[in-house]
Amino acid sequence: MTELTCPFRGLLAEYAAGSLTDPDRDRLRRHLADCPYCPAELATWRAIAAAAPPEQRAPEPAALVRAVLTQSAFTPPPLAATHRATHPVRQLRYLASLVLAEARLIRLAVPIASALVLALGVGMVLLASSSLGAEAARTAGGDLLALIAPVVAAVGVAGAYRSRLDPAAELVAATPTSGRLLLLVRLTLVLGYDLLLALAASAVLAVTVGPGAGLTADLRLLISGWLGPMALLCSLSLLLAVRFGPDLALGATVGLWTARVLAGGEFIRDALPARLIVEAWSTNAVVLAVSVAIGIAALVAAGRSGPFTGEPGRRWRATHPV
Amino acid sequence: MARAEPGGDAALLRAVAAGDSTALARLYQRHADALFGYLLRLAGDRMTAEEILQDTMLAVWRSADRFEGRSKVSTWLFGIARRQAHNRLRGRVRPEPVYEPLDEPDRAAGPDELAIAAAGGTPVAMAIDRLPDHHREVVALVFVAGLPLADVAEVLAIPVGTVKSRLHHARAALAAALVAQGVSND
Numbered sequence: 001m002t003e004l005t006c007p008f009r010g011l012l013a014e015y016a017a018g019s020l021t022d023p024d025r026d027r028l029r030r031h032l033a034d035c036p037y038c039p040a041e042l043a044t045w046r047a048i049a050a051a052a053p054p055e056q057r058a059p060e061p062a063a064l065v066r067a068v069l070t071q072s073a074f075t076p077p078p079l080a081a082t083h084r085a086t087h088p089v090r091q092l093r094y095l096a097s098l099v100l101a102e103a104r105l106i107r108l109a110v111p112i113a114s115a116l117v118l119a120l121g122v123g124m125v126l127l128a129s130s131s132l133g134a135e136a137a138r139t140a141g142g143d144l145l146a147l148i149a150p151v152v153a154a155v156g157v158a159g160a161y162r163s164r165l166d167p168a169a170e171l172v173a174a175t176p177t178s179g180r181l182l183l184l185v186r187l188t189l190v191l192g193y194d195l196l197l198a199l200a201a202s203a204v205l206a207v208t209v210g211p212g213a214g215l216t217a218d219l220r221l222l223i224s225g226w227l228g229p230m231a232l233l234c235s236l237s238l239l240l241a242v243r244f245g246p247d248l249a250l251g252a253t254v255g256l257w258t259a260r261v262l263a264g265g266e267f268i269r270d271a272l273p274a275r276l277i278v279e280a281w282s283t284n285a286v287v288l289a290v291s292v293a294i295g296i297a298a299l300v301a302a303g304r305s306g307p308f309t310g311e312p313g314r315r316w317r318a319t320h321p322v
Numbered sequence: 323m324a325r326a327e328p329g330g331d332a333a334l335l336r337a338v339a340a341g342d343s344t345a346l347a348r349l350y351q352r353h354a355d356a357l358f359g360y361l362l363r364l365a366g367d368r369m370t371a372e373e374i375l376q377d378t379m380l381a382v383w384r385s386a387d388r389f390e391g392r393s394k395v396s397t398w399l400f401g402i403a404r405r406q407a408h409n410r411l412r413g414r415v416r417p418e419p420v421y422e423p424l425d426e427p428d429r430a431a432g433p434d435e436l437a438i439a440a441a442g443g444t445p446v447a448m449a450i451d452r453l454p455d456h457h458r459e460v461v462a463l464v465f466v467a468g469l470p471l472a473d474v475a476e477v478l479a480i481p482v483g484t485v486k487s488r489l490h491h492a493r494a495a496l497a498a499a500l501v502a503q504g505v506s507n508d
Contacts, residue, residue: 013489019470044493044500051446052465056368058358059375061347068379069343077384 006037016045095185102186110159111193114152118201121148129209138218141205146225149201151257153194154233158241158249160190180302191234198226228283231291233257239298331395339386346383353396356467357403363462364407366451377406393476400467400477404459449499457492460485 008031014020015028032038121144129137160183202222206215233253241249263277280287331352337345350357357378361371381402389398450461463474464485471489475482 010486013464014471017465017468019464019468021470044496047446047500047503048450048461048493048496049465051444052363052450052461053355053359054362054466056358056362058354059372061351061354064350064354064376064379065343065347067376068346068383071376071380072383 006035008032008035008038009041012038012042013045016042016049018049098182098185099189102182102189106160106186106189110156110190114156114194115197117152118148118197121145122201122204125205126208138205138209141209142222142225145198145201145205145222146229147261149194149198149226150230150233151254153191153198153230154237154253154257155250156190156194157187157234157237158246158253160186160241180299183302184299187238194230198230199223202226224283226283228287228291229260229281232281232287232294235291235294235298239294239301242298242302332389332391335382335386335389335395338383339389343383346379349382349395350379353399356396357399359466360400360462361403361407363450363458363466364404364455365411370410374403374407374410377410378403381406394473396467396469397473397476400463400469400473404477445499445502446496449496453492453495457488457495460488461492464489 008028011020011024011028015025020028028038032042122141125137125141125144128140202219206218206222233256236256237249237253240252260277260281263274264281331349334345334349334352338349358371358375361374361378362368365371365374378399382399385402389395393401450458453461459478460474463469463477464471469477471482471485475485478485
């Protein structure tokens with residue numbers, strides 16, 4: 001055995017620090033009597049242990065606790081503590097209050113208009129079905145829903161991006177919750193509402209215009225008519241709103257959708273570009289994955305880049321640091 | 323939370339979580355010297371160490387209900403102290419250690435001893451203050467806080483082997499000072 005291979009060598013520092021467990025300490029004590037190397041090494045650890053503790057006394061408990069309580073009363077808890085509600089019930093309650101608060105900030109006109117437009121479309125199909133016959137009405141219903149639902153949702157998303165001119169923007173900038181989280185909550189509200197509307201419209205059409213291939217098959221066909229385009233258009237709308245502001249997003253969204261409608265129309269039905277456009281606006285895995293990617297990119301970019309940083313972010317605050 | 327014997331650290335912490343400031347004082351009293359010594363070694367000056375100590379006890383006061391008993395209370399405390407120290411010391415250039423002069427240096431001492439005595443520490447103590455942060459931190463946790471190596475590893479979130487190797491590197495760096503103080507096994 002040499003100095004470096006002595007199995008007790010690893011215990012010497014803790015022994016000098018007094019933090020060994022009783023059995024280890026007793027074993028080491030017996031070993032020290034025999035070992036030619038350990039006592040010398042122990043002396044260096046003891047010298048370090050003696051020199052390490054500073055000479056100064058810790059503050060008195062009473063004074064320290066008084067200072068802590070005063071500080072606790074006069075300084076707000078750090079953001080992380082308010083955000084990180086660890087208990088699941090507290091998390092749910094926090095989320096619920098966020099959703100409620102955001103719901104109150106959404107302009108009432110938006111959901112009402114969305115519902116009216118979809119109801120109008122469904123109503124038209126129902127009226128026409130008596131004169132057109134079941135088969136034609138079913139096709140017309142599907143087409144109409146596929147045309148209306150995406151653009152209604154995308155316009156809602158463009159409007160959901162909060163402009164700096166929004167009366168609530170100043171208040172939001174002063175809250176500890178991040179702008180990005182608020183945007184996510186608001187999007188969930190708007191998209192969830194539009195999704196429900198479109199689902200309801202599909203259900204109404206599937207039930208009333210008559211089952212072609214069975215109720216669920218009809219419903220699936222109707223939904224696949226609008227789901228992919230809705231996802232793609234909404235994510236594009238969000239990205240544009242984050243980058244350039246809601247007005248431009250609104251215009252671009254409507255423009256894009258018009259191009260899609262024209263490409264699918266009677267005039268240029270068989271041209272290759274038109275077929276490509278229609279293909280890009282359909283419900284399949286690629287379109288849905290691209291939509292999710294665009295949506296994530298938009299959320300990451302929210303409040304960070306672009307001439308229009310409307311979403312209150314870190315750089316822009318309602319209050320200035322004193 | 324782990325079951326705790328009455329009067330133990332965990333029981334005190336539970337009382338702190340319930341808003342008992344006396345329990346906070348008692349918990350602090352138990353660990354005051356270890357905590358403050360550790361922070362003093364980390365910060366290098368008393369004023370900063372006191373500020374970090376206050377930050378630490380404030381964090382304990384506010385987050386005592388989040389202690390889940392997965393580690394010892396002492397490990398948890400030093401983990402908080404370390405985080406607070408990093409928050410406050412981040413990006414700071416460490417000041418040269420300044421010692422308060424002792425009351426009356428020995429008149430018979432030679433110039434070297436006089437200089438060291440005036441600085442208020444032994445050669446080893448001064449050399450510890452000059453160690454790189456990650457070495458000084460391990461020395462402080464082992465010898466000032468008195469934590470077992472396994473607990474040090476938990477506080478620093480590194481393997482025990484790394485703690486041991488840092489400790490031995492620190493000792494190697496202190497070799498010259500140890501020789502100057504007449505302690506050496508080489």
